[in-house]
Amino acid sequence: MAANARLLLWLLLLSTSSSSLCFGSDLDITCLKTLKQSVVDPNGILESSWNFDTTTNGFICQFIGVECWNPNDSRVLALHLSNLGLEGQFPRGLEYCESLFTLDLSNNRFSGPIPSDITRQVTYLTFLDLSYNSFSGKIPVGICNMDLNVINIQHNQLIGQIPPQFDGLLQLTSLNVADNQLSGLIPSSLSKFPASNFSRNQGLCGPPLEDCGNANKLSLLLDMIDDESIIGAAVGFVVGFVAAFYFPHLFVFSQRLHPYVYRIC
Incomplete structure (x- = not known):
């Protein structure tokens, strides 16, 4: 069986x-x-x-x-x-x-x-x-x-x-x-x-x-450098423009540019 x-x-x-x-x-x-x-x-x-x-x-x-x-x-x-x-x-x-x-x-x-x-x-x-x-x-x-x-x-x-x-x-x-x-x-x-x-x-x-910490720090540093460069360039441009606008006698211009300087002032 x-x-x-x-x-x-x-x-x-x-x-x-x-x-x-x-x-x-x-x-x-x-x-x-x-x-x-x-x-x-x-x-x-x-x-x-x-x-x-x-x-x-x-x-x-x-x-x-x-x-x-x-x-x-x-x-x-x-x-x-x-x-x-x-x-x-x-x-x-x-x-x-x-x-x-x-x-x-x-x-x-x-x-x-x-x-x-x-x-x-x-x-x-x-x-x-x-x-x-x-x-x-x-x-x-x-x-x-x-x-x-x-x-x-x-x-x-x-x-x-x-x-x-x-x-x-x-x-x-x-x-x-x-x-x-x-x-x-x-x-x-x-x-x-x-x-x-x-x-x-x-x-x-x-x-x-x-290590990710170092990589992130480096990335952050590069970003800060880029940001500071952009900010620095922008500030420099503004300061230069203001100085040229209010104190044109401090800058040396060619004779050809004098008419334009006087008109702006």
């Missing part, structure tokens, strides 16, 4: 697993189809490689840049799409790749914002590389709700601060935000990474970069 029960349970699990694999395959195919349609592919790399006209088991695992968990089950583990010349905004359809752990879009020509709902689109991602593109806007706070080990977003056009919630990403082993337009205080837990990983962000401060 117990043996029959175990056999029935095993068959039930096998049936559930098989249906999940098939369902997962369909979703992953939808993921790649949608992604392909949402990006600009000027070099025709995806167009020539990502052919959906076949029904061979695991066929999407042969696509350029696609890595599957198993060659036969069509569940996408990673997308390595770097250096393909792809353009457009952040790709659509990634939410259908429910087993995706790695996303590498580096060294392309993507632009626009990183989606604010990126957590929903790539829930289980552990590796994210968007470096050397033209992504703009702020770093979405949603990234802090992901279990990311690697975040590479250097050499883009990102603005604003690194979200303070990054302090909660204790599992991070690599982070690079260099060469953007970021500003503000670097979250304290990120000070373990090299200063070069934060460089070329003019307004960014705090360990491992320069």
Whole structure:
């Protein structure tokens, strides 16, 4: 009786697993189809490689840049799409790749914002590389709700601060935000990474970069110097004009200017 029960349970699990694999395959195919349609592919790399006209088991695992968990089950583990010349905004359809752990879009020509709902689109991602593109806007706070080990977003056009919630990403082993337009205080837990990983962000401060207090003092001093220069120039102009108006005999004018001086006085 117990043996029959175990056999029935095993068959039930096998049936559930098989249906999940098939369902997962369909979703992953939808993921790649949608992604392909949402990006600009000027070099025709995806167009020539990502052919959906076949029904061979695991066929999407042969696509350029696609890595599957198993060659036969069509569940996408990673997308390595770097250096393909792809353009457009952040790709659509990634939410259908429910087993995706790695996303590498580096060294392309993507632009626009990183989606604010990126957590929903790539829930289980552990590796994210968007470096050397033209992504703009702020770093979405949603990234802090992901279990990311690697975040590479250097050499883009990102603005604003690194979200303070990054302090909660204790599992991070690599982070690079260099060469953007970021500003503000670097979250304290990120000070373990090299200063070069934060460089070329003019307004960014705090360990491992320069202390924010000194940076703010310097900025304030420069502002004061600018203000004092402007005020000094304005005061000098007013004093000179008044002196010239009321005491013209103190100034040396050429003969040509004398008529004009007398008329003013």
